[in-house]
Amino acid sequence: YYAHIHVILDAGQSELLSHLAPSALSVHFITDGTTRGTKLLKQTIESFTEENIAKKVILIDPPIDPVRMKLDLSI
Numbered sequence: 197y198y199a200h201i202h203v204i205l206d207a208g209q210s211e212l213l214s215h216l217a218p219s220a221l222s223v224h225f226i227t228d229g230t231t232r233g234t235k236l237l238k239q240t241i242e243s244f245t246e247e248n249i250a251k252k253v254i255l256i257d258p259p260i261d262p263v264r265m266k267l268d269l270s271i
Contacts, residue, residue, distance in 0.1 A: 203216060207236035207237060207239065207240045210240055210244070213240070213244060214243075214244070214245075217246035217249060218246065220246075221250065222249060222251070222252065223244065223246075223249055223250070223251050223252070224251075224252045224253075225237055225240065225241060225251065225252070225253045225254065226253075226254045226256065227253070227254070227255060227256065228256045228257065229255055229256065229265060230259070234265065234268055234269065237253075237269060238268070241253075241269060241271060242270070251271075253266070
């Protein structure tokens with residue numbers, strides 16, 4: 197009955213993400229750009245293999261150039 201349902205997960209909940217993904221239209225990955233956050237996000241993105249789902253990376257006040265962060269995340 198709802199048009200949109202947002203579920204917020206942390207990087208350690210990859211298994212739950214994989215379970216929910218078949219019902220999703222899109223997945224947004226959010227990071228603050230810290231070294232730790234970038235490392236965790238990269239692992240999460242690499243483990244996410246669901247096909248035909250839109251993926252977006254949201255950078256919150258990145259400390260380095262966003263293009264470089266994109267390369268660091270391999271996206």
